[in-house]
Amino acid sequence: MKVLICDEPGKLSVIDRPEPTPGAGEVLVRIRRVGICGTDFHIFQGKHPFLEYPRVMGHELSGTVERAPANSDLKPGQNVYVVPYLSCGRCVACRKGVSNACQNISVLGVHSDGGMAELLCVPVSNVVPIGDTPLNDAAMIEFLAIGAHGVKRGGIGAQDRVLVVGSGPIGMSAIIFAKARGAHVTVMDVREDRLAFTQDQLGADALLVANADAEAKAGSATGGDFFDAVIDCTGNLAAMQRGFGFVGHGGRYVLVSVVRDNLTFSDPEFHKRETTLFASRNAQPDDFAEVVHQMQAGKVPTRALNTHSGPLTAGPELFRDWLRPEAGVIKAILEV
Structure with a gap:
C-alpha cells in the first residue's frame, strides 16, 4: 500500500508498505480522506515537542470499512470516521469517563503511525459510521469536535x-x-x-x-x-x-x-x-456526535472551510505549498 511518511523534519516521502492485518477487536479501514492539521505542519517543520521520526501523520480521518470483527455492527463498504485518540480504558481518567484525558493516551499520527496511508487498523470502538455525510466533511469532524x-x-x-x-x-x-x-x-x-x-x-x-x-x-x-x-x-x-x-x-x-x-x-x-x-483537551464522543448533528442541521459551512485538496501521492509538494501564508489555507484535505 502507498504511505506518506515524514522521514525527518522537512522531508516527506511516498513509500510502499505491506498491508496491515487487523488484530482482535480491530477494524481495517480503507482511508479515503485525511484532513491536514496544524499539528501535521508542526511535525513537518520539526516543531512538535513529543514526536519520534519517522512518522506517518494523519489523525483527521474518514474512510470505508474494509474488514470488521464478526461481532461488531460495522459492515464492509460502510463510510466511517475515525476517532484518533486511543485510550487505555484503565487509568483514573478513563474510569471517570473522560478518556480524552487518559494518562496513557496515544494519538494516531502523533504517538503512533496515523492515516496518511491507504489502509489503517483501528480499534472497533474508534470507528463510527457516518451514514450519508460526505467523506470530505467527515474528515473535518475531529478538528470541529475540539x-x-x-x-x-x-x-x-x-x-x-x-x-x-x-x-x-x-x-x-x-x-x-x-x-x-x-x-x-x-x-x-x-x-x-x-x-x-x-x-x-x-x-x-x-x-x-x-x-x-x-x-x-x-x-x-x-x-x-x-x-x-x-x-x-x-x-x-x-x-x-x-x-x-x-x-x-x-x-x-x-x-x-x-x-x-x-x-x-x-x-x-x-x-x-x-x-x-x-x-480543554481533545474531544469526547458526545462532541463528535454534536459535530455530526450540526453538520446535518446545516450549521457547519464545510465547503467554505475546505479550501484546498489534492492526492496523497502529491503530499511532499502540497505540504510545502500549503505552508505558505499566501496560499490562504484554512482546511486542506488529502484524497487517498
Missing part, C-alpha cells in the same frame, strides 16, 4: 457574550459551536482577512483586532463588563496570558491552546473576578 468540546467545557449558552481568541481552524470551530448555542460571539485575531472570513462565513457578531487598543475597545463595546467567557485557540503564550484580562467578573476562561511553557497571570485580578479556568 472546538465543540471547548465550548462545552465553558458551559456556553444563549445568555453569554463570548470572545474567541484566534481564528485558525480550531478557533473557527469554537465560533461555529458557540453560535450554535445562541451566544453572541466576538472574534479577536491579528489577521484581518481571517476576521473577515469569520464574519462572512461563520456569522461572528463582532470583530476585534489584537492590537494595543484591544482591551480598551473590548471594554467600550461591552459597557465595561468584558466577556462572560473567553476561549483561547491561539497556541501563543503571550496571547493566552493576555486573555485573562478580557474575562469579565464571574466569567470563565477556556484554554483550548496548549504550549510547552508556564502561564502566569495576576492573582489579585484572578481572585477579584472569581475567574473559572478550564483546560
Whole structure:
C-alpha cells in the first residue's frame, strides 16, 4: 500500500508498505480522506515537542470499512470516521469517563503511525459510521469536535457574550459551536482577512483586532463588563496570558491552546473576578456526535472551510505549498 511518511523534519516521502492485518477487536479501514492539521505542519517543520521520526501523520480521518470483527455492527463498504485518540480504558481518567484525558493516551499520527496511508487498523470502538455525510466533511469532524468540546467545557449558552481568541481552524470551530448555542460571539485575531472570513462565513457578531487598543475597545463595546467567557485557540503564550484580562467578573476562561511553557497571570485580578479556568483537551464522543448533528442541521459551512485538496501521492509538494501564508489555507484535505 502507498504511505506518506515524514522521514525527518522537512522531508516527506511516498513509500510502499505491506498491508496491515487487523488484530482482535480491530477494524481495517480503507482511508479515503485525511484532513491536514496544524499539528501535521508542526511535525513537518520539526516543531512538535513529543514526536519520534519517522512518522506517518494523519489523525483527521474518514474512510470505508474494509474488514470488521464478526461481532461488531460495522459492515464492509460502510463510510466511517475515525476517532484518533486511543485510550487505555484503565487509568483514573478513563474510569471517570473522560478518556480524552487518559494518562496513557496515544494519538494516531502523533504517538503512533496515523492515516496518511491507504489502509489503517483501528480499534472497533474508534470507528463510527457516518451514514450519508460526505467523506470530505467527515474528515473535518475531529478538528470541529475540539472546538465543540471547548465550548462545552465553558458551559456556553444563549445568555453569554463570548470572545474567541484566534481564528485558525480550531478557533473557527469554537465560533461555529458557540453560535450554535445562541451566544453572541466576538472574534479577536491579528489577521484581518481571517476576521473577515469569520464574519462572512461563520456569522461572528463582532470583530476585534489584537492590537494595543484591544482591551480598551473590548471594554467600550461591552459597557465595561468584558466577556462572560473567553476561549483561547491561539497556541501563543503571550496571547493566552493576555486573555485573562478580557474575562469579565464571574466569567470563565477556556484554554483550548496548549504550549510547552508556564502561564502566569495576576492573582489579585484572578481572585477579584472569581475567574473559572478550564483546560480543554481533545474531544469526547458526545462532541463528535454534536459535530455530526450540526453538520446535518446545516450549521457547519464545510465547503467554505475546505479550501484546498489534492492526492496523497502529491503530499511532499502540497505540504510545502500549503505552508505558505499566501496560499490562504484554512482546511486542506488529502484524497487517498
